[in-house]
Amino acid sequence: MPPPLDRRDFLKAAGLIAATPLLDACGDSGLAEAPTLPPPLPVPGPAPAPSPAPMVDPVFPAPGQEPPSFDFPLVLALPFAHGVASGDPLSDRVIVWTRITEITPSAQSIPVAWQVSTSPTMTPVVKAGSQSTSAARDWTVKVDVTGLMPATTYYYRFTALGQQSITGRTRTAPAATVDNIRFAVVACSSYWSSTWSGYDHIADRNDLDLVLHCGDYIYDFIDEDEFVRSRKNSRDLGFVDNRDWLDIAELRRRYALFRSDAALMRAHQQHPWFIVWDNHDIDTGYGNELPTPQDGMQSTTTLAQTTQVFWEWTPSRPPLADGSGRFLLVDDGSYPTPPDSQLLYRRLPYGPLAEFFGVDTQIGLPGYGLTLDASHLPANTPSLYGRPQFEWFTGSMVAAEQAGVRWKIVNNQTWFAPADTPDVIAGFPSVPKLNISRWSSYSGERTALCQALRGSNPASLRVRGAVFVSGDSHGNFGSDVIETTQLLSSYVPGAVARSTRNGSTATNTGAGSVRVTTGNTPVVNNRALSVGVEFAPSSLGRGGADELVSRAMIDGSTTPAMPGTSSQEASVMATRGVEAAVINGNKNVQFIEWVDHGYGIVDLKPERAIFEYWWQDKLTVDSPDVLGMQMVSFAADNPTAVPMPRYRDQLDYVLTHGMTVAATTGTRMSEPAPLTEMVLPR
Template identity: 30%
Template sequence: MIKRRDWLKRTGLAGLGTVAGGALVGCGDDDGMTTPDAGEGVDGSVGTDAGVDGGPMLPPLPTSGFIHGVASGDPLPDAVILWTRITPEDGGLASADVDYTVATDPELTDVVASGTFTTDADRDWTVKVDVTGLDPATTYYYGFTGLGFTSPVGRTKTAPSGSVDRLRFVVMSCASYAHGWFHVYRHVSEIQDLDACVHLGDYIYEYGSGDYGGMREYDPPDEIVSLSDYRRRYAHYRLDPDLQAVHQQHPFICVWDDHETTNDSWSGGAENHDASEGDWEERKSVALQANLEWLPTRETEDGHLWRKLAYGDLVDLIMLDTRIWGRDEQVSRSELADADPARTILGDDQEAWLEEQLEASTATWKVLGQQVMVGQWDAESEEGEFSPNNTDQWDGYPGARERLFAAIADVENPVVLTGDIHSHWAQELTSDPHDPEAYDPETSEGSVGVEFVTSAVSSPGAPGVIGMALEEAALEANPHLRYVNFRQRGWIVLDLTAARVQADYYVVDGVLADEGEPSHAISYACAAGERRLEEASGPTEDRGDAPAFAPDPPARRLPVSAR
């Protein structure tokens, strides 16, 4: 038997205990509540590996060579980042030369670029190459060789230039290894016609084994704080075959959220950091170093992650860092009314840069990829007053949000993409959804843009009747909100044309080893020139002319004991 407070932390419901109009109010610290059993997804041991259909035992994983797969990212019309890691057999090796090949065919015979990258322990044996001289809107295949090993073949795609008819992205976030299996990554790896995957953070989690989720154990087993720790955690994640599969097939565009450092971080500290864990600036620095070593992100001189990627005349994808770069410390709900309106979630320099990007953009759609929810998530009191549930998101920075709203109100077709909250949302953006003079939910008058929020890959939401109660309360108290799903994990397919943007929300039936069946939940669209969400009749169709997948995706490895 455990205390309810501890159970809430382990299941991911910590912080939801008093929200949504009292849906969870009245829970004491020790009310005799027992821990759900392993079949309900809180604890459970992992067994030996078997094939996805419970067939023959898979061979042991290799311990040297290109064991962490391949990846690509940050596509430009003429360039893309390629990534891998070589694990030497000889622990005393000083350096390794890794050759790369880029071709237009999966067999890597029609070669368009090649070269050699020298890596060593100082960069954790990772390889990152910015391959240039490529053609726009083109699918390429690539591979690596080194130390007598040959990597899997990867598949990537450059961004288009000029006139663009249609784009398709997947939007994902929040992959807690300890809470279950990465079925979402595997399903996304099997979508053939994507332009890129947009990952909005919490790519890794910092906790030790059993601290937050207990379905799978971490390496290292304790909370990560040092450079070695962060590197080991990325290496552990990148051994997962479902994560390897999605990186093999699609380029990634990534930003980080808090768990790439530690929970509820800001520029000067974090909720989950104290003096016993060392200097915060050092921890932040090594976390960023490992992140850039292990992800296919194009690097900047000062290490900032905010950047713009242009997709022809259709989309400017503006990736923001609302978590670390310039964020002021969070305040509590009781402190919010007296907080300085000049407080920032972006930092003055990033805020100014964003305004410049929006003003200069000539793309049809200005798409902001960022971490925490922009739209209000308010709770209504018995007296009919509204207050925010979560001051870690933009609700806790109302002055910064007003400046953002002023900026996007002046441009055509702004769209916000969000992760972090382990749940699907679709909402219109407005300064005050409760003021009928400022916003009309029937006509959308007063909306300055739309926001699509993706659920998690595996990180927990709110299950069953708890989730249903939270959804009902959120919809009742927030008239700008069109859809919310706390109960299921999933992803968004974002489909854009000159006429409209549509978000197709997909879910899986669970993240246990024997779950993961996907389905379409709902779709919302916004017409160009409008700032209004309408439910679509169904999901968008795949493009039928997508190039071939990269060959030989990694076999799934699922525990026999969970079957």
């Protein structure tokens, strides 16, 4: 079977991307202008009859033919307008997801059949069943498909109302030793702030076991400087798709909008995901983040509702209500309704090579009104995890170490290792010294976590191979994990240099600062305090601190520079200064770049982990994938390695160890799920 076209190839073949939409700063639609065509040659004879208007199916309209008032742009035909998704794989089961969308619901309950196959042709079918959906779960369908083989690629699809969904591809977790696990990392993906080329590049890959999303999978509101694209009425911050949701219906509509993006739909179609929430996903109060023109409007949305809708719209398997972190395992094909929708933390074992931990550092913040048990910490020390999650996390990390699991991957919302912003920012009154990560307000618990990994746990066992994969701060960040930047002689880092690599745009040259020596010798491991590494590959588009800081350093304004302007060049230059100040002021930081946006790739092998920062110009549709930086962490000490000693639980630039910056390439050639020709650019 010939390889299916990827989205770009298909669109080029169809002549649909002659024009590229850029910044939708003042238009009312996010659509490209029609390309200008040359005048037709004169044709002798009678004029051709005008082509008839396309027939619109009133029940299942084709893409582009949805009613004007419809909730989201129709990229796939109804009723499977949001495609398919899968997630939370275990070695014998995986969640598969779809949603039934009709112009007007045709029944109170709609039966949906599902099939699973080992072939993209869906022959033979190895598992099948059915489930009914209704308005109570926003017409979503979630099936925990059981009885699968480990480390195996499967394909799946759904049928309802006489129609068939697109086919999805997924993959189960390994149960035994494998040579390689590779996954993508995404965070902070605002529909309005990026064209999401990164999602397209993720979808095009055939070598991923999993896609991690670290939170802010959806956004509650649009910033005034985030007008990259919009559903419509992009300048109207009161429009229902541009403002914070006021009730559960508007929240569900927001998921429907985000998930109508063709690139995101393809990324879900081709890979299983492991998603955690952050503040923008579960926001309950209107205007609680930044001032907006609609301050004062009241939201009726509750935390129970925002967390419920997360479980409705993500292909995630809910944990039990007892706080054990164990999954609710539904074996009969029925919908896995969360016993407690506010519980998020859970883990995915991937055999001896890796285990994934999804944590929650959001819901315990004071604004949500929950009182977390902090009795595991000294008196009056605030907790971000709460005791049950803290004990689950540290206990599970120790158990994984005892079981010989090499890499422990933490799907984590916010930068964990210290990265205090430099005092230089304090000189600009419009931008106070930024509190980059919420962990700076929970340093007591961060210390307790580091100490637990270092051996202060019931098993007195040092946990090795901890990898915090983080989002939230919208900057590219790589670090050793220590609890404080104030460590002096006991922690000695390497030398800092400006990166020689460039970003995704012409203005982003010498992108970031990186340490080019290890700070270690064959005799002395000067970074032995590190209990792991942290990898934060920026945001999939959303700006924030980076743009505010750089702009404020230029003229004190809080308005970010417009792309393509000389101010933007000055902004990049100013950001270079911030990056240098952060890495020089924080001994644990190994790499920082605060201009570009995209996603990350982590490539795990028994002897080492590779971390790649992939960038795309967020203003350009189909922006090329640029490998901005590649870092490495080793699984064993080798003090006599040349050109530099190698010690585990430390993050280093690959060139420091004489390795070339070679992009990961495909290692698993399972066929992609076929791309339907119904997918249109919108």
